[in-house]
Amino acid sequence: MKEAGYYDESITNRVVVMVEPYSQQKQIQQVVYRILDANLDRTREGLRIIEEWCRFGLNSAQLAGECKYLRQELVIWHTEELRAARDTPGDPGTDLSHPQEEQRSSIKALLQANFCRVEEALRVLEEYGKLYHPKMGQACKQMRYRVYSLETNLMGYQRHQLLRRSRLYLVTSPSESLLSTVEAALKGGLTLLQYRDKDADDTVRLELATKLRQLCHTYGALFMINDRVDLALAVDADGVHLGQQDMPIAVARQLLGPQRLIGRSTTNADEMQKAIAEGADYIGVGPVYETPTKVGKAAAGLEYVSYAAQNSSVPWFAIGGIDANNINDVIDAGAERVAVVRSLMQAEQPTLVTQYLLSQLNRIKPET
Numbered sequence: 001m002k003e004a005g006y007y008d009e010s011i012t013n014r015v016v017v018m019v020e021p022y023s024q025q026k027q028i029q030q031v032v033y034r035i036l037d038a039n040l041d042r043t044r045e046g047l048r049i050i051e052e053w054c055r056f057g058l059n060s061a062q063l064a065g066e067c068k069y070l071r072q073e074l075v076i077w078h079t080e081e082l083r084a085a086r087d088t089p090g091d092p093g094t095d096l097s098h099p100q101e102e103q104r105s106s107i108k109a110l111l112q113a114n115f116c117r118v119e120e121a122l123r124v125l126e127e128y129g130k131l132y133h134p135k136m137g138q139a140c141k142q143m144r145y146r147v148y149s150l151e152t153n154l155m156g157y158q159r160h161q162l163l164r165r166s167r168l169y170l171v172t173s174p175s176e177s178l179l180s181t182v183e184a185a186l187k188g189g190l191t192l193l194q195y196r197d198k199d200a201d202d203t204v205r206l207e208l209a210t211k212l213r214q215l216c217h218t219y220g221a222l223f224m225i226n227d228r229v230d231l232a233l234a235v236d237a238d239g240v241h242l243g244q245q246d247m248p249i250a251v252a253r254q255l256l257g258p259q260r261l262i263g264r265s266t267t268n269a270d271e272m273q274k275a276i277a278e279g280a281d282y283i284g285v286g287p288v289y290e291t292p293t294k295v296g297k298a299a300a301g302l303e304y305v306s307y308a309a310q311n312s313s314v315p316w317f318a319i320g321g322i323d324a325n326n327i328n329d330v331i332d333a334g335a336e337r338v339a340v341v342r343s344l345m346q347a348e349q350p351t352l353v354t355q356y357l358l359s360q361l362n363r364i365k366p367e368t
């Protein structure tokens with residue numbers, strides 16, 4: 001630590017900074033050491049929690065490796081003298097916990113809470129570390145930026161993985177029982193939802209989208225917005241679904257960043273190739289059958305489903321007129337994923353219908 005009564009050259013050579021008696025200096029030093037010790041522990045614990053998910057939940061050696069690297073970097077700074085300053089029985093903070101710490105609604109919430117904890121602790125290390133060693137502040141700052149990147153990459157990876165695992169996609173239609181229908185489908189195992197309402201006022205859209213997002217994240221499902229990039233950003237959705245007449249993918253990508261999902265509707269091979277080349281994360285393939293939900297759009301048919309099965313390099317969802325009666329024809333044509341509106345929005349028992357549709361889709365191949 002710096003000596004008492006040193007000259008602060010960065011301001012003026014004539015200013016003497018805080019002169020404290022030696023005993024007081026020692027006391028302050030011990031306090032700084034305890035702060036550093038506690039926050040080094042906090043950072044490592046938080047990273048370990050995140051690392052376990054990267055390793056066992058996502059099977060990502062790369063993300064787990066980054067967590068491990070950061071933990072090992074911290075060990076270098078966790079010196080004997082800092083550990084020796086620990087005084088757990090005398091720490092009034094050990095009993096303090098926030099009610100939210102006792103409860104996590106999803107893996108996403110758990111990860112976010114731990115990223116927050118790690119980032120905060122690194123900020124503390126950055127500031128107090130400057131009093132300990134000239135290089136500690138800078139080292140912790142660099143680690144904090146690496147943690148921000150890790151968070152962005154992990155959340156994006158998580159989204160893509162859940163997208164690939166999703167076999168059934170519910171696209172909503174306006175309904176008085178919108179929230180209860182969606183919740184029933186989520187209870188049945190739905191992991192991907194799109195909020196679609198072509199006519200509502202923006203105030204209504206904003207309110208419903210906020211509630212649906214909350215509901216989806218409570219159940220660990222992805223939440224997408226139809227058409228509107230601004231709404232997707234406003235409610236922090238997982239992404240947006242764009243049709244051929246909607247915003248170009250490149251513009252949406254610029255607004256949404258690399259980690260959010262962008263889906264594109266396609267009706268033929270050309271649209272499919274273009275959507276993939278433009279960077280769509282998934283595509284809609286349809287309408288498989290003519291449907292009153294999308295009046296005036298001619299059916300692309302099962303031939304296009306077979307074409308998608310052979311040619312799509314991104315996850316794709318057959319859509320349009322699919323229900324419990326014909327889903328096996330669509331599966332036989334090569335579909336592994338389907339999107340539906342009426343089958344679930346108009347179902348008397350959306351949980352059961354969700355379970356049935358998923359049971360048919362899961363017969364094809366086990367989840368990857």
Ligand SMILES: Cc1ncc(COP(=O)(O)OP(=O)(O)O)c(N)n1
Nearest residue numbers: 226241242243244265284317319339
């Ligand atoms: C999964 C999925 N596929 C296709 C569509 C249709 O999008 P679009 O062509 O933009 O038509 P609208 O839904 O906006 O009427 C979709 N929404 N979702």
Ligand SMILES: Cc1nc(C(=O)O)sc1CCOP(=O)(O)O
Nearest residue numbers: 286287291293320321340341342
């Ligand atoms: C919204 C939408 N897009 C389609 C496309 O082919 O791009 S078909 C469709 C409606 C699907 O509704 P249902 O499941 O009620 O038939």
Ligand SMILES: [Mg+2]
Nearest residue numbers: 227242243246
């Ligand atoms: Mg659209």
